[in-house]
Amino acid sequence: MTLRVRFSLAAALLAVLVAVGFGTSAFFAFARQIDSQLETVLRSDLERVATLLDRPSLGASFRPSGNLDVILQFVTANGDVVLSWGAETLLPPDDGPILHDRDGRTYLVATAPWQSTAGTIRLAHDVSGAMQARRELAGVLAVSGIVVVLVASFAALLGVQGILRPLALLARQTRDMGPSLPTAVDYDGPADEVGDVADGLNTAFAAIRQRQDEERAFLLEVAHELAAPLTLVHYHLDGLRRERPDDVTLRAAADAARELLRTSQDLLVVARGELESDVTYEVLELRDLVRRVANEYPGVEVDTPTAGDVVGDPERLVQVIRNVVRNGVQACGSTNGVRIDLVPEGSDQVLRVSDSGSGMSDEVRERAFERGYTRGAGVGVGLSVAQSLVERHGGRILVASTSPGGTTIEVRIPSLHARVEGAPTVSVP
Numbered sequence: 001m002t003l004r005v006r007f008s009l010a011a012a013l014l015a016v017l018v019a020v021g022f023g024t025s026a027f028f029a030f031a032r033q034i035d036s037q038l039e040t041v042l043r044s045d046l047e048r049v050a051t052l053l054d055r056p057s058l059g060a061s062f063r064p065s066g067n068l069d070v071i072l073q074f075v076t077a078n079g080d081v082v083l084s085w086g087a088e089t090l091l092p093p094d095d096g097p098i099l100h101d102r103d104g105r106t107y108l109v110a111t112a113p114w115q116s117t118a119g120t121i122r123l124a125h126d127v128s129g130a131m132q133a134r135r136e137l138a139g140v141l142a143v144s145g146i147v148v149v150l151v152a153s154f155a156a157l158l159g160v161q162g163i164l165r166p167l168a169l170l171a172r173q174t175r176d177m178g179p180s181l182p183t184a185v186d187y188d189g190p191a192d193e194v195g196d197v198a199d200g201l202n203t204a205f206a207a208i209r210q211r212q213d214e215e216r217a218f219l220l221e222v223a224h225e226l227a228a229p230l231t232l233v234h235y236h237l238d239g240l241r242r243e244r245p246d247d248v249t250l251r252a253a254a255d256a257a258r259e260l261l262r263t264s265q266d267l268l269v270v271a272r273g274e275l276e277s278d279v280t281y282e283v284l285e286l287r288d289l290v291r292r293v294a295n296e297y298p299g300v301e302v303d304t305p306t307a308g309d310v311v312g313d314p315e316r317l318v319q320v321i322r323n324v325v326r327n328g329v330q331a332c333g334s335t336n337g338v339r340i341d342l343v344p345e346g347s348d349q350v351l352r353v354s355d356s357g358s359g360m361s362d363e364v365r366e367r368a369f370e371r372g373y374t375r376g377a378g379v380g381v382g383l384s385v386a387q388s389l390v391e392r393h394g395g396r397i398l399v400a401s402t403s404p405g406g407t408t409i410e411v412r413i414p415s416l417h418a419r420v421e422g423a424p425t426v427s428v429p
Contacts, residue, residue: 003164003167004160004161004164004168007160007163007164008153008156008157008160011152011153011156011157011159011160012149012152012153012156012157014156015148015149015152015153015156016149018152019145019146019148019149019152020145022145023141023142023144023145026141027134027137027138027141030134030137031134034130034133034134038097038108038125038127038130039097039108039110041125042096042097042108042110042123042125043097043110045070045123045125046110046111046112046121046123047112049072049112049121049123050112050113050114050115050121053114053115053116053121054115054116069086069125069126070085070086070123070124070125070126071084071085071086071087071091071107071122071123071124072084072085072086072121072122072123072124073085073087073090073091073121073122073123074114074119074121074122075090075093075114075119075120075121075122076117076118076119077117077118077119082119086124087102089102090122091107091109091111091122091124092109092122093111093120093122094109094111095110095111096108096109096110096111097109097110098110099127100124105126105128106126106127106128106131107124107125107126107127108124108125108127109122109123109124110122110123110124111123166187166188166189166194166195166198167194167197169186169187170185170187170194170197170198170201173185173186174201182205182208182209183205184202184205184206185198185201185202185205187199220268222267223264223265223267223268226260226264226267227261227264227265227268230257230260230261230264231261233257234254234257234258234260234261237250237253237254237257238254238257238258240254241254258296262322262323262326262382263381263382265319266319266323266381266382266385267381280313281311281312281313282311282312282313282314283309283310283311283416284309284310284311284312284314284317285308285309286308286309286310286317286342286349286351286413287304287306287308287342289314289317289318289321290302290304290321290340290342290351291304292318293318293321293322293325293340294325294340296322297325297326297329297335297338298335299334299335299336299338300325300329300335300338300339300340301338301339301340302339302340303339303340303341303342304340304341304342305343306342306343306344308342308344308349308415309349309415309416309417310349310393310413310414310415310416310419311393311414311416311419312393312413313393316389316392316393317389317393317413319385319386319389320386320389320390320397320411321340321351321411323382323383323385323386324351324353324382324383324386324397324409324411325338325340325353326382327353327355327382327383327409328353328354328355328357328407328409329355331355331357331358331406331407332355332356332357333357337355337356337357337406338353338354338355338356339353339354339355340352340353341353341354344415345412347414347415347417347418348395348412348413348414348415348418349412349413349414349415350410350411350412351410351411351412351413352400352408352409352410352411353408353409353411354406354407354408355406355407355408356405356406357406357407358404358406359402359403359404359405359406359407360399360402360407365399365402368383368399369383369384369386369387369397370384371384383397383409386411390411390412390413393413393414394413394414395411395412395413395414396411396412397409397410397411397412398410
């Protein structure tokens with residue numbers, strides 16, 4: 001349940017409580033006022049009758065003239081009706097006033113002592129009209145309360161939407177924000193709690209950006225410090241290897257220097273923020289890029305039966321292929337046992353790099369593309385960089401399969417035809 005719905009329900013509930021409370025208070029206040037007036041009139045008439053019995057007045061009448069909705073009875077101590085106006089059936093003896101229903105009518109009954117006979121004087125006023133007015137008032141208040149609740153709920157819904165709109169805009173901005181480069185959120189509203197949230201977010205994002213800048217500056221400095229001597233070492237070792245191609249130790253040293261140089265280049269890419277920079281697109285044969293990388297790793301098997309035309313940045317795609325192949329070489333410990341396959345599938349060019357290493361555990365497979373995570377060799381940057389670059393080209397990279405006999409990493413890049421024709425890419429579970 002969203003915050004907007006909860007606030008709307010709370011406002012509607014408050015409107016219901018206010019309407020019920022007001023309606024109930026108004027109804028009972030009206031009822032008390034009417035009851036008080038009816039009781040006062042009844043007691044006044046009863047006192048007048050009792051006074052006439054004690055002090056008779058010539059021409060005076062016990063029964064109010066012209067009032068046909070009154071029952072007056074003189075009852076002996078034995079319960080016999082001596083004289084009655086309005087009804088012969090005996091009225092209840094309660095001192096009252098009490099309500100008494102008779103013949104479909106409602107009467108308010110009161111009793112006073114008949115001093116000379118030890119009997120009672122019983123007087124009843126027909127209050128059916130007042131009771132009907134009370135019921136009608138209850139109905140009017142109920143209908144009015146429903147209308148008030150509906151109107152108040154609608155107004156509350158509009159008010160809640162207006163109040164929460166700035167918060168919803170903040171949530172949308174933060175949701176759409178790239179996690180790698182948080183930017184300041186825009187807030188154009190009053191200086192209230194939502195404004196405090198916006199200020200807090202901007203302060204936190206500014207601190208994150210500053211920390212990222214500091215980390216990138218440090219990483220850039222480290223990568224530069226590594227790249228310069230590694231380039232020199234790799235250059236000389238490569239030259240010596242060409243002079244002595246049969247020297248296994250020299251070949252291993254040259255390969256290690258090359259891998260360290262590639263790692264420093266990945267660090268430079270991350271440090272410079274080139275993963276978020278624009279990609280230079282051109283039409284390429286992916287097969288040529290695969291062979292170019294394979295030449296850097298003698299012993300890697302390559303199977304590229306058909307040309308694979310794609311649109312992309314050649315240097316970035318070479319870096320992707322190199323990082324994936326290097327991951328396989330690190331898993332095997334050498335280039336032997338690493339195989340590269342390039343095949344078209346649907347609207348994609350699919351590159352599969354398989355190795356005969358020990359495979360990946362479930363944890364390693366789940367975190368394989370997480371920056372900084374490594375299962376042994378390497379610094380945990382290569383596959384992370386490859387994933388970012390593949391996604392910049394509209395593709396996907398995943399661990400297609402893994403077993404104790406090795407791992408296959410699959411890279412899918414939309415083909416040139418898919419880019420031109422707008423064909424949908426192959427769905428990969």
